[in-house]
Amino acid sequence: SFLNVFIYLAQLIITIYLYRVFHVHRVGKAALDSVKLKGRSFLTLKDFNAEEIKHILWVSADLKNRIKHRSEYVPLLQGKSIAMIFEKRSTRTRMSTETGFSLLGGHPCFLTPQDIHLGVNESTTDTARVLSGLADIVLARVYSHSSLEHLDKDASIPIINGLSDLYHPIQILADLLTLQEHYGSLKGLTLAWIGDGNNVLHSFMMSLAKLGVNLKVATPKGYEPDANVTQEAQLLSKQFGTKLQFLTDPMEAARDSNVLVTDTWVSMGQEEEKKRRLKDFHGYQITMQTGSVAAPDWTFLHCLPRKAEEVDDEVFYSPRSLVFAEAENRKWTIMGLMVCILTDYTPQIPKLKF
Incomplete structure (x- = not known):
């Protein structure tokens, strides 16, 4: 009868709900048991x-x-x-x-x-x-x-x-959540860093391999990331079986990459170096031409504030740009x-x- 069917469906819905609540709680408790974060500092x-x-x-x-x-x-x-x-x-x-x-x-x-x-x-x-x-x-x-x-x-x-x-580790947390939301998972992605070998890149280098993400780095000569950080990143890449490349050609870094990332070329405290830096980074601006050799699903990240010489408006304001979702995820x-x-x-x- 209709009443029996209704009772059966109600019982089924309640059973599914209770299973989900129990499952999430059990998974959550197991995760907490294996992860100890309370009371720890977060420097790198x-x-x-x-x-x-x-x-x-x-x-x-x-x-x-x-x-x-x-x-x-x-x-x-x-x-x-x-x-x-x-x-x-x-x-x-x-x-x-x-x-x-x-x-x-x-x-x-x-x-x-x-x-x-x-x-x-x-x-x-x-x-x-x-x-x-x-x-x-x-x-x-x-x-x-x-x-x-x-x-x-x-x-x-x-x-x-x-x-x-x-x-700059808190920036990377926002970037990773943004990519996870967009792609559904992180493992197997290739991220291309095109720009200065700075603190944001260093934090990518200390985290991506652990999550199964490949990294290609393109910097002008003389702007490479810190040597000690590079050595540690190479060990992590070997340990987790990911690819890590250091290049000087932005197009080669972008080739087949899922994510194109850049940052300011002139950080706070480097204002006196601006003229020389802009000359040294000539050709590193990310444009649709850069994206033309990337993977079909390529996206763009920038931690902001952004200057036009780093990425043009066509990319920055395009549907491929995740910069504003990235900025919100900082919160x-x-x-x-x-x-x-x-x-x-x-x-x-x-x-x-x-």
């Missing part, structure tokens, strides 16, 4: 294995789903505070961290060089100890990576690298990272495919 992706990086991205995607798509209030950081030290100006790092921490119920405290000048008005050791008693976590955007290492050594709370001269990934470091949160969505 070199210190994090594949499962740990994947877990951070999983939590990030979960928060994005709950807060953005389901309009939930998720006060996981209620009662907590973050000290944000900025030696360098920023749009995305400041906005993503400040709004993200507030959205999770916490209190962000923004500190400029006028408020806190590391190692000048007060020693870095004393600053680390003072902030350890006033905040739950520190994000520092600094010139020298050694400043972060000094803070981390003397602080009793976690330190997050908001950018240094050597690494969800820094939120995911902070939740991982400060809580034992279990994501509610199924694990992402990598």
